[in-house]
Structures are given as C-alpha cells and as structure tokens.
Amino acid sequence: xxxxxxxxxxxxxxxxxxxxxxxxxxxxxxxxxxxxxxxxxxxxxxxxxxxxxxxxxxxxxxxxxxxxxxxxxxxxxxxxxxxxxxxxxxxxxxxxxxxxxxxxxxxxxxxxxxxxxxxxxxxxxxxxxxxxxxxxxxxxxxxxxxxxxxxxxxxxxxxxxxxxxxxxxxxxxxxxxxxxxxxxxxxxx
Amino acid sequence: xxxxxxxxxxxxxxxxxxxxxxxxxxxxxxxxxxxxxxxxxxxxxxxxxxxxxxxxxxxxxxxxxxxxxxxxxxxxxxxxxxxxxxxxxxxxxxxxxxxxxxxxxxxxxxxxxxxxxxxx
Amino acid sequence: xxxxxxxxxxxxxxxxxxxxxxxxxxxxxxxxxxxxxxxxxxxxxxxxxxxxxxxxxxxxxxxxxxxxxxxxxxxxxxxxxxxxxxxxxxxxxxxxxxxxxxx
Numbered sequence: 001x002x003x004x005x006x007x008x009x010x011x012x013x014x015x016x017x018x019x020x021x022x023x024x025x026x027x028x029x030x031x032x033x034x035x036x037x038x039x040x041x042x043x044x045x046x047x048x049x050x051x052x053x054x055x056x057x058x059x060x061x062x063x064x065x066x067x068x069x070x071x072x073x074x075x076x077x078x079x080x081x082x083x084x085x086x087x088x089x090x091x092x093x094x095x096x097x098x099x100x101x102x103x104x105x106x107x108x109x110x111x112x113x114x115x116x117x118x119x120x121x122x123x124x125x126x127x128x129x130x131x132x133x134x135x136x137x138x139x140x141x142x143x144x145x146x147x148x149x150x151x152x153x154x155x156x157x158x159x160x161x162x163x164x165x166x167x168x169x170x171x172x173x174x175x176x177x178x179x180x181x182x183x184x185x186x187x188x189x
Numbered sequence: 190x191x192x193x194x195x196x197x198x199x200x201x202x203x204x205x206x207x208x209x210x211x212x213x214x215x216x217x218x219x220x221x222x223x224x225x226x227x228x229x230x231x232x233x234x235x236x237x238x239x240x241x242x243x244x245x246x247x248x249x250x251x252x253x254x255x256x257x258x259x260x261x262x263x264x265x266x267x268x269x270x271x272x273x274x275x276x277x278x279x280x281x282x283x284x285x286x287x288x289x290x291x292x293x294x295x296x297x298x299x300x301x302x303x304x305x306x307x308x309x
Numbered sequence: 310x311x312x313x314x315x316x317x318x319x320x321x322x323x324x325x326x327x328x329x330x331x332x333x334x335x336x337x338x339x340x341x342x343x344x345x346x347x348x349x350x351x352x353x354x355x356x357x358x359x360x361x362x363x364x365x366x367x368x369x370x371x372x373x374x375x376x377x378x379x380x381x382x383x384x385x386x387x388x389x390x391x392x393x394x395x396x397x398x399x400x401x402x403x404x405x406x407x408x409x410x411x412x
Contacts, residue, residue, distance in 0.1 A: 001359065002360070005315060005319065008323075009319075012322060012323060012326055015326060015330070016326060016330075023330075027335055027338075028329075028332060028335070028338050031335075031338040031339060031341070031342050032329060032338075034342045034346075034379065035325075035329055035341075035342055035345050038342075038349045039322075039349075041353075041372070042349050042352055045365055045368065050368055053353075057375055058375055061346065061375060061376070061379060062375045062378065065382075066379070069383060198310075202310055203310070205314065206314045206316075206317030207317070209321045209348070210317045210321055212321065212344075213323075213324035213344075214324065216328045216340075217327060222334055222336050222337055229340050229341075229344045232321060232344060232348070233344065233347050237347055240355065241354070244358060247358060248358075253364075253366050259370060260350070260370050260373050263370070263373050263374065263377075264347065264373055267373070267376075268347065271381065271384075274380070274384045275339060275340055275380070275384060278336065278384045284334060
C-alpha cells in the first residue's frame with residue numbers, strides 16, 4: 001500500500017511538473033506550484049520526514065504562493081515567449097540529472113545497518129541523549145544541544161535576512177510614520 | 190459495543206470516501222465555475238466531515254480524537270468561508286453564473302478566458 | 310478499510326489536479342488548489358491510521374490552517390476586482406488616509 005501511495009503521489013508530481021513547464025499563464029503556474037508543494041509535503045509524510053513536510057507545507061504552499069502572487073502583481077503576469085532552440089539547456093539538464101542519478105546509486109540502502117549514518121554518532125544519540133541532555137526527544141536534543149552552535153548560526157542568518165528585508169522593503173510602520181510627518185514623496189514603490 | 194462502533198466507523202469512512210469521489214468527479218464534469226464550487230463544497234464538508242467522524246470513532250477517547258475533532262470544527266468553519274470568498278471574488282470579477290436560459294454561455298466562456306493568465 | 314479511504318482521496322486529488330491544469334478560469338484553479346489542500350490534510354490524517362501510527366494528526370491540523378489562510382490570502386489579491394491594479398488601488402487607499410490593516 002505504501003508503495004502504491006508513493007507511486008501515485010509521484011505520478012501526480014510528474015504530471016504537475018509537466019503542466020507547470022507547459023503552462024504560459026503565470027498565475028495558473030503559481031497555483032500549480034501550490035499543488036506541487038502540497039504533493040511534496042504528502043510525499044515527505046509518507047517518507048516519515050514529518051518535520052520536512054511541515055516546512056514544505058508552510059513555506060511552499062503558504063508563503064511562497066503569496067510571494068509569487070505579490071511579485072506578479074508588481075511585474076505583470078505575462079510570460080515572454082521563449083525561443084524554440086534550447087539545445088544547450090537540454091544538454092546541461094541531462095548531464096546534471098545523470099550525475100545526480102549516478103551519485104544516488106552510491107548511497108547506502110535505507111535502513112542499512114552498516115551505513116555510516118547508523119554506525120558512528122547515531123548510537124550515542126539514541127542511547128545516551130536522554131541522560132546526557134535530559135530531553136526525551138532525540139531530534140530536539142541533537143538540534144538544540146549537540147548541534148547547538150549550528151542552530152544558533154542558522155537562527156542568526158535567518159534573523160539577519162529578516163532585518164535586511166525590513167530595511168530594504170520597509171515595514172508598514174515606516175510608511176505610516178512618513179505619512180504622519182507629511183513628506184510621503186512616493187519613492188517607496 | 191465495539192462491533193457497533195466498528196460498523197459505524199466503517200459506514201462513515203466509506204460514505205465519506207464516496208462523497209469525496211463524487212465531489213471530485215463533479216469538479217471535473219460540471220460545466221462552469223459555480224457548479225464546480227458546489228461539487229468541491231461536498232468534498233470539503235460532507236466527505237471530509239464523515240471521514241473525520243469515522244477516524245474519531247476509530248481512535249476512541251484519546252488525544253488523537255480530540256485533535257481530529259478540532260480539525261473537523263476548523264474545516265467546517267473555514268471551508269464554507271473559503272468557498273464563499275471564492276464565489277464572491279468570482280462574482281466581483283464579473284464571472285457570470287449560468288442561468289436557466291443558458292444564454293450566458295458564450296459570454297461567460299470568453300470572459301473567463303481573459304480573466305485567467307492575462308491577470309486582466 | 311483505511312485503504313478504501315486512501316484510494317478515494319488519491320483519486321480525488323488526481324481529479325482536482327486535472328481541474329487545476331485544465332482551468333479554464335483562474336477561480337477554477339484556486340478552487341482546485343483549495344480542494345487539493347483539504348484532500349492532502351485528510352490523506353495525511355488517514356495515512357497515519359493506515360500505517361497504524363496516528364501521530365501525524367498534528368501535521369494535518371496545521372495543514373488545515375495553512376490551507377485556509379492560503380486561500381483567503383490569495384483571494385485578497387483579487388478583492389479589488391482587477392489583479393494588476395490592486396497595488397495601485399491599495400496605495401491610493403493608503404494615501405487617502407485609510408491605514409489599511411492588510412499589509
């Protein structure tokens with residue numbers, strides 16, 4: 001059954017992708033991107049990667065749809081017609097895909113007991129994180145303690161990005177403040 | 190008692206599945222937007238509702254059934270709201286529903302085509 | 310029995326995807342995405358029961374919220390009728406003194 005669900009979801013993914021590539025109406029493409037993200041999230045759940053599915057659904061189906069629509073509202077929703085000859089692009093895509101497939105074939109099987117992922121630190125996380133850290137959830141203790149500096153760095157990067165966006169685009173309060181001061185010169189669009 | 194609950198959850202789950210599939214077929218087969226909205230509404234309220242009631246019956250008194258209950262409430266409130274907002278937006282965008290006389294057909298189709306993609 | 314529900318949901322997801330691809334109007338596509346989202350929520354909930362680990366219900370719950378917020382947020386872009394002009398109109402509204410709680 002799991003195989004069937006996976007196969008069906010992947011078939012839907014393929015259909016969505018082909019439709020996205022062939023679609024010339026950008027708003028429709030945005031809608032299909034939302035469907036793509038939802039499908040991807042379902043695939044992640046089937047693969048037991050619940051946290052990744054969580055991110056995919058909120059970022060992919062939620063935020064990025066809105067962001068793309070906002071972009072279309074500013075730029076206009078018409079795609080320029082593409083030139084017919086795209087041989088270099090096809091070559092690049094095929095070569096990249098072949099290299100990726102070749103790389104995947106070198107990965108160990110899922111659940112392989114001799115794989116590097118299950119032989120080194122894995123054991124210590126599973127057996128001792130409860131006593132060492134005192135948090136029942138292993139993922140939490142890895143993220144917040146064993147990999148604490150890494151997580152801190154990620155948070156710093158995201159915070160900096162958010163600050164940068166606020167500085168560049170400006171939050172609503174900035175506009176309101178300028179309007180109150182009476183010098184809304186209209187240069188913020 | 191267990192048998193009764195089992196049978197009840199069977200009935201609700203299969204009934205919900207039937208409604209979901211019927212709504213899906215309607216989404217494909219119905220001729221224009223507002224009728225399709227009606228078909229999609231069936232899958233969101235009756236189909237989803239029955240399936241979730243079946244899941245609640247399956248899990249008995251537990252935390253999961255509480256969560257599914259919250260989900261049920263949420264979908265019962267949000268799905269009609271979304272349908273209403275969608276219909277309202279479509280009407281505002283001068284997408285005319287079919288009338289009994291059926292003479293809106295051609296005009297409706299052409300306006301629908303320009304409304305899409307062009308971003309009007 | 311969960312197999313029946315799962316298959317029904319997958320079939321409906323396929324049908325909704327077909328409607329999203331075919332169109333023909335923008336609202337058909339939004340409707341299809343909304344339907345697709347609800348079906349994903351149900352699929353995730355039912356799939357947990359199918360594999361006898363009904364712990365994914367939390368995720369389904371959050372998806373239900375995201376789906377609704379997404380649909381309403383998309384529709385807000387079409388609220389003023391014309392898509393490409395919505396920003397100009399909003400700006401005019403802001404300049405006219407309406408603080409506009411929507412950004």
